[in-house]
Amino acid sequence: MARYTEAKCRLCRREGQKLFLKGDRCFTDKCSYERRPYAPGFAGKLRKKLTDYAVQLREKQRVRRMYGILEAQFRSYFKRAEAQKGVTGANLLILLERRLDNVIYRLGFANSRDQARQLVRHGLFTLNGRKANIPSLLVRPNDIVEVRETSRKVPVITEAQEVIARRGCPAWLESDGAAFKGVVKALPTREDIQFPINEQLIVELYSK
Template identity: 75%
Template sequence: MARYDGPKCRVCRREGGKLFLKGDRCYTDKCAYERRPYAPGQHGRGRVKMSDYAVMLREKQKVRRMYGVLENQFRLYFQEADRKKGVTGHNLLALLEQRLDNVIYRMGFANSRDQARQLVRHGIFSLNGRRVNIPSMQVKPGDTVLVREESRKVPVIQEAQQVIARRGCPDWLEVDGENFKGVVKATPRREDIQHPINEQLIVELYSK
């Protein structure tokens, strides 16, 4: 199935929570979910009793849409998380957080994950001194992300850096805004991910 390119705020309303798909707008009063915190459509305000399976499916869809990952990609992430030692749900979230596009968003070099993905595809960033254009690349502790010198005046990057002070940068990353550089200090832990995610529901869904 192709990637969804419709109204992003509609997705947040459908999943019943903020997915921060529109960058800085999600932190303001203009956020559509703040204005209408119910599902879209004429029956959006109606009460719907969801089955246990539907609850698990909605949680999976929420996380998948938050990180901008297609269904097959998400399943592969789950299989890799299941093979690794530790708690499968925590491993899954760590793998998603370590995607290059997410790291760039977290560092404040893009206003949203979608925007970060587009900037990576245009070759604006380098990873450990090498130009990269694959948003799904996995970063590791010690990796250095740098905005290439010829791209540092791109308006969206300068705007994003002004926003990072509002949403904050996670402890597992270190950012040097003056030099347009970020360093991955450690593997993200579960407590570093502040979004209201119940990863156990996803594990139960794929375990059926």
């Protein structure tokens, strides 16, 4: 599947918000958004009045880029969220949070979702004792995610565990770094997603 391969910091600057795409670097003074908090390009510093459509589009792009998902897949998640009971916007965010690559990132076994996706693709994790190499797998309550025995000395995993304290582990997950294991205690709720997102704008965009 195609992926964005250009400078990730440009995405944060374009969206006017930190998306935490570079892992621990985003918490340091090296963060490009901290040094240049304006959109990239010649007209990046110009103030522009956005239309309602542009505001909705930017919110959708912000969430899509944060989770590292392409447009077709993101729209598929929206349709699934729309078909479920409850609030569509909240359902959408919960589905994104349940992705295996996001769970591995949240548990502190990777510095970013992009890195977590790569580690999953390389087969470094198991889900309920079985090898899992599909980043889009959706976890369920009581699922157990573990680093495979042969992969526990991989440098990026040990480095990620050292910095998880900076972002913390959400309440719906339980991380045991010493055992290289994490447990899904419950499904996430909208309140568990602390990142400032206005999901109603995404619903309005796709409802046009």
